Amino acid sequence: MGKYTPLTDWLHSRNVDKISLSFSEIEEIIGVGLPPSAYKYSAWWINDENRSQGKSWINAGYIVTNNTRIHKENVVRFKKMDCICNRYQNYCAKSNWYDSGIVYNDLVDLFLTANGNMMKNNSALFYSSSSERSICGALMLSVHDCLCNTPFREYYVDVEYNRNRGGLVKTIIDKNEVVTNVTCDLILHSRGTFSEQDNLIAVEMKKATRSEKDKESDKKRLIALTQSKNSVWSYGGEAFPEHVCRYILGVYYEISKQCDSIYLEFYRQGQKVDTIERKISKRY
Numbered sequence: 001m002g003k004y005t006p007l008t009d010w011l012h013s014r015n016v017d018k019i020s021l022s023f024s025e026i027e028e029i030i031g032v033g034l035p036p037s038a039y040k041y042s043a044w045w046i047n048d049e050n051r052s053q054g055k056s057w058i059n060a061g062y063i064v065t066n067n068t069r070i071h072k073e074n075v076v077r078f079k080k081m082d083c084i085c086n087r088y089q090n091y092c093a094k095s096n097w098y099d100s101g102i103v104y105n106d107l108v109d110l111f112l113t114a115n116g117n118m119m120k121n122n123s124a125l126f127y128s129s130s131s132e133r134s135i136c137g138a139l140m141l142s143v144h145d146c147l148c149n150t151p152f153r154e155y156y157v158d159v160e161y162n163r164n165r166g167g168l169v170k171t172i173i174d175k176n177e178v179v180t181n182v183t184c185d186l187i188l189h190s191r192g193t194f195s196e197q198d199n200l201i202a203v204e205m206k207k208a209t210r211s212e213k214d215k216e217s218d219k220k221r222l223i224a225l226t227q228s229k230n231s232v233w234s235y236g237g238e239a240f241p242e243h244v245c246r247y248i249l250g251v252y253y254e255i256s257k258q259c260d261s262i263y264l265e266f267y268r269q270g271q272k273v274d275t276i277e278r279k280i281s282k283r284y
Contacts, residue, residue: 004056006030011060011078019062019078026076042067045076046141047148063148067141069121081149091151095196098228098246104268107188107201107249110146112276118142119262119280126259126280132205133159135255136186139203143188155190155200184225187247199246202226205253208263215254219265219272222250227270 010029011019027033038044038053047063048054057064062078070076097103119126122138140157147153160183188201202225204218225247250267259280266274 002052002056003032004030004053007056008060011057011062017080020075021078022075039071042070042141045070046144048144058148063145065145066121067145088151093196094194097197097200098248098269104248106150107152108266110150110152111143111201111203111249111251114142114146115139115262116278117145119278123280123282126255127282129259132185132207132255136160136203136205140186143186143201152188152200154193155188157186157188158191159186160184184221185253197246197248199225199248201249201251202247203251203253205255207255208257215252219252219267222247222252222265222267223270223272226250226267 007026007030021029023034023039035044044053045064045067046054047058047067049058057078058081061081063081064070064076065079066073066075066077092100092103118135118139118141121142122135125135125138136159140159143157147155147157184202185205186201186203187199189199190197192198202222204222206215206218225245226249227245248268252265252267254263256262261277261279264276264278265272266276
């Protein structure tokens with residue numbers, strides 16, 4: 001029996017939609033103390049079924065909903081997962097995702113939901129002028145928490161990931177056939193698991209105070225990352241292309257000079273297709 005199996009059994013025995021437990025209550029259920037990392041790091045509580053603790057509540061049909069606020073609230077909030085939504089039943093094959101408007105819209109919805117949750121729970125990061133890397137880290141956790149009940153739950157969220165399958169450095173090629181090494185601020189991808197559709201979302205984040213040259217460079221990168229094909233290689237769904245591409249959704253994410261709003265540009269198939277602005281509400 002695993003260390004956290006008693007938590008699985010305990011959650012299974014509760015037929016309620018929401019449960020809140022303190023650290024001490026969880027320790028009483030499992031019969032041992034939680035590791036120091038559970039008290040220190042929000043990442044310990046992410047909904048990851050590849051980790052023994054995450055597997056314990058996911059197997060019981062629950063997810064943790066307050067991942068980034070656990071250490072402020074001193075309580076873990078579990079919410080019962082419904083079956084995968086009817087909208088995802090009979091979802092198209094991964095080989096058709098890139099051209100599917102439904103998949104694109106689902107990824108936009110997922111990103112906006114995750115970003116909204118992140119801004120709501122981490123407004124202090126913006127108003128304290130925290131680094132882009134810190135904000136990306138909070139967004140990564142929020143995106144991960146939104147994956148569980150979707151067709152994208154087998155994909156990974158990574159910050160500043162620059163390796164392709166086999167450990168090769170990721171590169172892109174632009175319309176002028178110039179090859180450039182690439183490290184995105186945040187990506188949702190399969191880490192080479194699914195050759196039929198490896199890449200889902202690429203995010204480039206900038207503060208408005210950065211140079212226009214840097215901002216344009218990010219936007220051009222997203223155009224290249226969301227393209228499907230070029231003259232250098234062909235893509236057949238059985239082998240990975242030489243250069244990184246075929247991201248279904250590209251997001252340019254700009255934080256205003258006053259750090260009170262964000263401006264988003266969405267890219268699809270090599271083109272900018274939409275823009276959105278969101279206000280950041282202060283929470284004390």
